[in-house]
Amino acid sequence: MGGILRKFSDITAIIPAAGLGKRLRPHTFTLPKVLISVAGKPILGYILDFLNDIGIEKIVVIIGHLGEKVKEFVEKNYRFKTLFIEQKEFLGLGYAINLTRDYVKGKTLIILGDTLIEGDIVSHLEKGYNWIGIKEVEDPERFGIVIEGKDGWIEKLIEKPEKPVSNKAIVGIYYLNNSRLLFDSLKEIIEKGIRTKGEFQLTDALQILIEKGEKIKAVPIDKWYDCGKVETLLKTNRYLLDKKKSEIKKIPSVVINQPVYIGERTKISNCVIGPYVSIGNGVEIENVIIQDSIINDNSVIKNVILKNSVIGQNAVLIDKPQMINLGDNSEIKLEETD
Structure with a gap:
């Protein structure tokens, strides 16, 4: 303030x-x-x-x-x-x-x-x-x-x-x-x-x-x-993360693109996190790419790509890993949320 x-x-x-x-x-x-x-x-x-x-x-x-x-x-x-x-x-x-x-x-x-x-x-x-x-x-x-x-x-x-x-x-x-x-x-x-x-x-x-x-x-x-x-909640999150500039310890198999906030007792593996991501306490994230989002306490997220999202407390979001056999000179465009 x-x-x-x-x-x-x-x-x-x-x-x-x-x-x-x-x-x-x-x-x-x-x-x-x-x-x-x-x-x-x-x-x-x-x-x-x-x-x-x-x-x-x-x-x-x-x-x-x-x-x-x-x-x-x-x-x-x-x-x-x-x-x-x-x-x-x-x-x-x-x-x-x-x-x-x-x-x-x-x-x-x-x-x-x-x-x-x-x-x-x-x-x-x-x-x-x-x-x-x-x-x-x-x-x-x-x-x-x-x-x-x-x-x-x-x-x-x-x-x-x-x-x-x-x-x-x-x-x-x-x-x-x-x-x-x-x-x-x-x-x-x-x-x-x-x-x-x-x-x-x-x-x-x-x-x-x-x-x-x-x-x-x-x-x-x-x-x-x-x-x-x-929309304004995520805008506020971006501003505060820029202002805080928290130091995040390196996590094996995880790429951190600052600014990011990560709470306590989290389990994160095989992920790309950020920029502009806040992760609450007790969150479990695996095989996830996420940016410009807020993940609240004790949620579980696996095998998804998230952007401009807010995930509530104790929520579970799990998708199946996708197998794609893509030939030379092929192109696939996955739908993206603006």
């Missing part, structure tokens, strides 16, 4: 992590979206590592689908003062954040649990003003957008506009000095039934704050990776 060690113990982080992850099915039938691994670590793990590094001590995690697994992961790996709040109805991000109103006071940092963000976040937290992370995009109609005024202060926020007047998208990280003002705005949109696209939007509540005179700055973000579908 970027930044260096600082102490922000007076900030409470809110992490919405209740999404169903429909675009990542079948993986999210058995695993919450925020726990899907990229480059050897669950998405949520990168967010929590960042919060821990900057000294945030209290977090509120909004859970829903397979929430017990999220709770188990957080409690097993981190020592935050953590409160888990169950979201039973999916009525929008604003509705989800409002569920935390009785447990959050003062300064708050909201980070979406399925999004990885890098930028000068620490610096902006130190400066103390309200801010929202933004990035220019080619398809702003898919996102909440901001219209900036003088010196980067936001004049207007619009959720998923049909005819965008700005290409500066809200990326899923928000900082507010006074969370009570936010909760008052959220209460207002819920009581008045103010919905956009059928949902209570955080964007609409923040717009009310601006209309009441609260100043919120638009902060450009360097890197933004939404891990909500397979």
